[in-house]
Amino acid sequence: MTDIQSMANAIRFLALDSILNAGEGHQGVPLGMAEIAATLYARHLKANPDDPQWHDRDRVVLSNGHGSLLLYSLLNLSGYKPVTVEALKTFRRLGSVCAGHPEIEQHAGIEITTGMLGQGIACAVGMAVAESRLAGEFGDDLVDHRTWAFVGDGCLQEGVGQEAISLAGHLRLGKLTFLWDDNQITDDGSTDLALSENVPARFRAAGWQVQSVDGHDIEAISKALDAAKADPRPSLLAxxxxxxxxxxxxxxxxxxxxxxxxxxxxxEACKMLGWNHGAFDIPDSIRADWHTAMDxxxxxxxxxxQRLSTAPTAVEFQRWQAGDLPQFHATTMAALKAASVAHDAPRPTILSSGDVCDGLNTDLPELQVLCADLEAPTDHKRSRRAFSATVQNGSYVHCGVREHLMGAMACGIAAHGGLRPVNVTYLAFADYERPAMRMAALMGLPALxxxxxxxxxVGSNGPTHQPVEILASFRSMPNFHVFRPADALETVEAWELAMARRDGPCLFALSRQPAAPLPVRSGENLTAKGAYLVSPPDEQRDITLIATGTEVGVALDARTKLKASGIRAAVVSMPSWELFAAQPDAYRADVLGTVPRxxxxxxxRFGWDRWLRPDDPFVGMTGFGASDKSETLYAHFGITAxxxxxxxxxxxxV
Amino acid sequence: MTDIQSMANAIRFLALDSILNAGEGHQGVPLGMAEIAATLYARHLKANPDDPQWHDRDRVVLSNGHGSLLLYSLLNLSGYKPVTVEALKTFRRLGSVCAGHPEIEQHAGIEITTGMLGQGIACAVGMAVAESRLAGEFGDDLVDHRTWAFVGDGCLQEGVGQEAISLAGHLRLGKLTFLWDDNQITDDGSTDLALSENVPARFRAAGWQVQSVDGHDIEAISKALDAAKADPRPSLLAxxxxxxxxxxxxxxxxxxxxxxxxxxxxxEACKMLGWNHGAFDIPDSIRADWHTAMDxxxxxxxxxxQRLSTAPTAVEFQRWQAGDLPQFHATTMAALKAASVAHDAPRPTILSSGDVCDGLNTDLPELQVLCADLEAPTDHKRSRRAFSATVQNGSYVHCGVREHLMGAMACGIAAHGGLRPVNVTYLAFADYERPAMRMAALMGLPALxxxxxxxxxVGSNGPTHQPVEILASFRSMPNFHVFRPADALETVEAWELAMARRDGPCLFALSRQPAAPLPVRSGENLTAKGAYLVSPPDEQRDITLIATGTEVGVALDARTKLKASGIRAAVVSMPSWELFAAQPDAYRADVLGTVPRxxxxxxxRFGWDRWLRPDDPFVGMTGFGASDKSETLYAHFGITAxxxxxxxxxxxxV
Known part of the structure; x- marks a missing residue:
């Protein structure tokens, strides 16, 4: 019979030996949660170490990522090949799969990068939403798995943790379970220093099933896990x-x-736990129990x-899972481009983006649009159905005023696979979800x-709502592709690029103010070059005006004015710095020219010095904005033709 | 007898008239919360419109800042001089005190800028902490006031809202009251779309007093406010x-x-409410009731x-309130500088900062240090006592793992006045509190x-915990002074500048890795210049090495190596870009030199092009970090002499 207690002690000693070997690490979690984890794996988890990326596997998230050795020990014992004993011996060393905090390596069973407290459980909500939506689309013959998140006190103190609890309860994500390491200790010492709330009551208030167990009592844990699985609500095991x-x-x-x-x-630990084995030495009988458990x-x-082989939706299911674009996607995008230039009137790029999002509803049903209580002003819902506790196959999630959770959900959905997350709110609120967006960049997840x-x-809502530094702050983040499209066509082009990108996130900065269409241009996706000459490329020039977004229109108007005084201005639209920086030198030199800019x-101006010389002026903001109508503010700050x-x-x- | 219902209707019509006049605005809050606000002002609030900045006034925060006309109407009616009817007629116009969202103007009764949901109530927690600490120091003869926050559903959905609820309950901030506009509506429509939790239960779980009232029943509201005042816990009025x-x-x-x-x-509103007055016309009898209420x-x-005039601590109390540095401060700083250079051994600048913070415990008792569960690794507590539910005069707050709240508390404490907030955590976690830090910059609050x-x-904790873009992201934020000191002395100098700054926040990026002392330099605070030549200024040079923080040491070592091959390198330490940018051109030119850099x-590199020419190389990071020891990583990424x-x-x- 399976000896779960010994399985748990094997976790403890692999962790202990790895930390002793590395000379540093966090023992608290793996030693404290060993029975919980061993019981989960021995009796409940559905996963196959021989095929770590099997689509219908349960997802395991170690939200308290500093306890990474809990995960690495689990992966080693249950037979994930990359996590060998040798790998454990390189814990916290460059290139090791056993990094200080878990870093996403799904082929090794590491589902997601964690370590920034609260991110893991918030991602887990995204994973559970992805599971539910996919089950709604393809049925539970193909999609029926659970999300298990190990969580510590820190994750539950973070605000994003509450956002996760609140929305998961609202959406009744019944296949989501949090395993809370209620050990009364944080880095500062007793949790009493900063916490006196009744955490279970907080979960109950949000509609969760709550059970309290002795986290070292294997049978009690197992019984609670059974009850969690049987309950239609998300579950907390305290x-x-x-x-x-x-x-x-x-x-x-x-x-x-x-x-x-x-x-x-x-x-001392050997004495206390009756362990008589050398460092990294796990007896065959214990390894055999682990192996059997994974059967x-x-x-x-x-x-x-078997079921997949006979499922009528198998081909489409596998396309979604692979993240491949449908064959007719190029045709759809071409039609959306044509539609975008058919508009003559200036149009806010947020609406043009909504047009694309809506236009892809049929072509790319795997989109999952998330929005933080700004449905009307962002207008990305349109024909989409809301995902809810009762409607699984909705492709639009009303996230409530919870931007940080929304960003982490986007990560969780992308990491889960099968869906393409689109996160929608105002740019000023991007700061609220920046930690999650950084995780998307760090993990290289395709999220929009x-x-x-x-x-x-933005206008009269004033400086709180007016980004002036936020573009720069994301341009400075590695692996983000930041787009500020100048018109409807550039917006479609940016969408095309975002949908094609598989190795990192994209950001669109879209306008509430109307954007006039740029002059007609070739069929090539010029946004893909990052920057290009809007005025004819072979024209002589005295000066180059480089602009982004709606300011390309300002530059074009200025060009007309300058022409009247005999000055030849070239206008460059630069929707994406990252893509422009990746162009060949010669192309960049052609676009930027040799005349003043x-x-x-x-x-x-912050960051712009990359494209300007010290003598080149910049027309933009020098500080925070103000409260008045958009046109008044543009005039006030001198951003005019x-x-x-x-x-x-x-x-x-002159 | 005071007619509170008419006082409330006066709020409604001033709001309505202002919105009609502006052609835009949010009527939901002022019309929905009119009775709540009128009752608070008529019977409970302690404030004096003739002296809006009286230190012992109650603080009023409109956390649902989009409902700004509730506040402007209240200020107009209760007699805050800058908020005239003429000002209401300029609602949402450039330069108006009645901006789209409230923007801090304490002389006009606007205590704090709000509008980013959740920030207001989190600031309010800071204000209540400030009140309690000051009462602990000076007694309730001088300090005994309440903090009232109007709050909507959005603020309570934001994670930072839960952080606020949780810590306020833990600290038993009995003089804090939230007035929740429980109207079941958000921007998307019914709160049911994204919320099904029991909000009052969430407050109860955190140890709050919770009362539910009909928000249009004046007597019920007033009774509940009496009960809130009598209760030792923070109070929620639903x-x-x-x-x-x-x-x-x-x-x-x-x-x-x-x-x-x-x-x-x-x-229709006139018909429904029996109001027969023209636009902006408030009958004298109603104005008289408002005036009387403020008596x-x-x-x-x-x-x-009267009490102040006889208080033995009056002089010190007024110094704290004025934000003036004590007379002996310069002497203290000189001693701290001397102590910093007495150390010969390399020392992490986070510890040098802790040395200063501890050294100021007596000199500047008005410091209020906040830390998010990282007491040991940041080491800024030392001889400080913890502020708690039972110890009011503690100058250190264990904030728990709640960075976002902590940042907003820093804003609230600075806006309250009387204390100097110092916010302490890891730089990687700055993203969690960035929205609050942006508010500090926008409000021009002196917070460190x-x-x-x-x-x-950082070392083996890996890329999640290793900032690579975060310095740039804050250098891009207006009105922030960002410092990355190179050694212990620069750290003391940065503290000196931060304590002297009154019109905006400062950020210190401090090292866990040891920083070797730079060569001995003059007594002048060179950090104040933003950048300076570490090598003798009049030396000839072939190249200029510009570095910050611990990389100044790398540059100095490189200088030695280059000297051996006959290359003369000047080394510039550049602890603060903002201060250097503010120097005269000639000084900047002298420091940067004309040779390659x-x-x-x-x-x-992002942002560095401001100081480099296109041909100038940069030695630093090109993407996220990795997990290994600090020295290994510096070598791996080529940041070596x-x-x-x-x-x-x-x-x-060469």
Whole structure:
């Protein structure tokens, strides 16, 4: 019979040995949660280490990512090939799959990068939404798995944790379970220092099933996991645990979290737990129990494969899972481009983006649009149905005023696979979800963050709602592709690029103010080049005006004014710095030219010096915005064609 | 007898008339919360419109800031001079005190800028902490006031809202009251779309007093406010209201929030509410009731003034309130500088910062240090006592893992006045509190954000915890002074500048890795210049190495290596870009020199082009970090003296 207690102790000693070997690490979680994890894996988890990326596997998230050795030990013991004992011996070393915090490597069973507290459980909500939507589309013959998240006190103190609890309860994500390491200890010491709330009551208030168990009592844990699976609500298991259990000197203490271990700690732990094996040595009988435990997943996958082979939706299901675009996608995009240039009237790019999003509803049903209580002003719902507790196959989630959760859900959905998340709110609120967006960039997840209200063009809502530095702040983030399209066509082009990108997130900064269509241009996706000459490329020029978004229109107007005074201005639209930087030198030189330049953007100059020379002026903002109508503000801050023309004349000393 | 119902209707019509006049605005809040606000002002609030900045006034925060006309109407009616009817007629126009969202103007009674949901209530927690600490220091003869926050559903959905609820309950901030506009409507429509939790239960779980009242029943509200004042816990009044009450077409509807009003709406509202007065016309009898209501505050201030005049601590109290530095401050700072250079051994700048913070405990007792569960690794507590539910005069707050709240508390404390907030955590977590930090910059509040773990120097915790873009993201934010000190002395100098700054926040990026002391330099605060030559200023040079933080040490080592090959390198330490940019051109030119330059920083190049020419190389990061020891990572990413020397030789083609 399976000896779960020994399976748990194997976790403890692999963790302990790895930390001793590395000389650093956090023992609190793996030693405290060993029984919880072992019980989950021994009796409940559905996963197959032989095929770590099997689509219908349960997802496991270690939200308290500093306890990474809990996960690495689990993966080693259950047979995920990349996580060998040798890998454990390189814990926290460059290139190791066993990094300080878990870093997404799904072929090794690491579902998601965690470590920034709260992100993991918020991602888990996204994963559970993805599962539910996919089950709604393809039926539970193909999609029927659970999301399990290990979570510590820190994750539950973070605001994003509450956002996750609240929305998961509202959406009745019944296949989501949080395993809370209720050990009463954080980095500062007792949780009493900063917490006196009744955490289970908070979950209950949000409509969760809540169970309290002794986190070292295997049968109690297993029974609670059964009950969690049977309940239609998301479930919290409040597991009362002793941090660092097994090390007499540290267990239940503040130092249990991550105080440096000494060899004597292992000696004492062996004594206490009756462990008589050498470092990294796991007896065959225990390894056999782990192997047997995973057979449940192997059988489940074989059955599933059988069902898939006869499922009428198998081809489409596999396309979604692979993240491939449908064959007719290029045709759809061409039609959307044609439609975009058919509009003559100036149109806010947020609406043009909504046009595309709506136009893709049939072509790309795998889109999952998330919006934080701004349905009307962002207008990306249209013909979509709302995903809810009762409607699984809705492709639009009313996230409530919870931007941070929404960003993390986008990560969770993208990491889960099968769907393409589109996150929608105002650009000023991007700061609220920035930590999650950074995770998307770090993990290289294909998520689209579409933001409206890109600048002072917001108007009278004033400086709180007017981004001036936010473009720069995301342009500075590695692996983000930031787009600020100038008109409807550039918006469609940006969508095309975002849908094609598989190795990182895209950000759209879209306007509330109307954007006039740029002059007709060739059929090529010029946005893909990052920047291009809007005025004819072979024209002689005295000055180059480089602009983004609605300021390309300002530059074009300035060009007309300058022409009247005999100055030849070239206008460059630069929707994406990252893509332009990736162009060949010669192309960049052609676009930027050798004559003086002016940068024009309703934002700060910060970062623009990459494209300007020290003597080149910049027309934009120098500080925060103000409260008035958009046109008044553009005039007030001098972001007008007249002013650009004047600055150009000054620069050329004409 | 005071007619509170008419006082409430006066709020409604001033709001309505202002919105009709402006052609836009949010009527939902002022019309829905009119009775709540009128009752608060008529019977409970302690404030004096004749002296809006009286130190012992109650603080009023409109957390649902889009409902700004509730506040402007209140300020007009209660007699705050800048908020005239003429000002109401300029609602949402450039330069108006009645901006789209409230923007801090304390002389006009606007305590704080709000509009980013959740920020207001989180600031309110900071204000209540400030009140309690100051009462603990000076007694309730001088400090005894309440914080009242109007709050909507959105603020309570935001994660930072839960952080606020949780910590306020833990700290038993009994003088804090939230007035919740429980109207069941958000921008998307019914709150049911995204919310089904029991909000009052959530407050109860956090230890709050919770009362539910009909938000249009004046006597019920007043009784509940009495009970809130009598209770030692923070209080929630769940006020069941009808959004936009008074406009038959919109009340209780989604459109009540901010749908455009038409003149007929006013006609219907007059009919419904029995109002027979012209636009902006408030009958004298109602104005008289408002005036009388504010007499309570006038009398209270007179009494308080009396007590102050005989208080032995009056001089010190007034110094704290004025934000003046003590006379002996310069002496203290000189001693701290001397102590910092007495250390010979390399020392992490986070510890040097802790040395200063501790050294100021006596000199500047008005410091209020906030830390998010990282007491040990940031080491800024030391001799400070923890502020808690039972210890009011503690100058250190264990904020728990709630960075966002902590940042907003810093704003609230600074806006409250009397204390100097110091916010402490890791730089990677700055993203979590960025929205609050942006508010500090926007409001021009003197708050210090001291962050440790500034770079890959963090070591094996890996890329989640290693900032590479975060310096750039804050350098791009208007009105922030960002410092990355190179050694202990620069750290003391940065503290000196931060304590002297009164018109905006400062950020310190501090190292976990040891920083070797720079060569001995003059007594002048060179950090104040933003950048300066570490090597003798009059030396000839072939190349200029510009670095920040611990990379100044790398540059100095490279200088030594280059000297050996006959290349003369000048080393510039550039702790603050903003301060350097503010220096005279001639000084900047002297420092930067005319020879080629190399930028060196363990971060991305983004933004550095301001100081480099296109041909100038940069030694730093090109993407996210990795998991290994600090020294290994510096070597791996080529941020070493050897590599800098090589890059310099390449640049000079030597």
């Amino acid at each position: 597991c009362h645990t002793t941090i660092a259990r097994g090390i007499p000197r540290l267990q239940g203490q503040r130092g249990g979290h991550s105080a440096p271990l000494v060899p004597q700690d292992r000696v 449940r997943g192997r059988v489940a996958q074989a059955d599933w494969q 963050f579409a933001f409206s209200h890109d600048s002072i063009g 002016i940068g024009i953007e309703a934002a700060l 007249d002013n650009v023309a004047q600055v150009a004349r000054d620069r050329l000393s | 006020c069941h209201t009808t959004i936009a009450r008074g406009i038959p077409r919109l009340q209780g509807q989604r459109g009540g929030h901010s749908a455009p009003l038409v003149p007929q709406d006013r006609v 309570r505050g006038r009398v209270a201030q007179a009494d308080w003034q 954000f001291a962050f440790s773990h500034d770079s890959i120097g 190399i930028g060196i920083e363990a971060a991305l 050897d590599n800098v020397a090589q890059v310099a030789r390449d640049r000079l083609s």
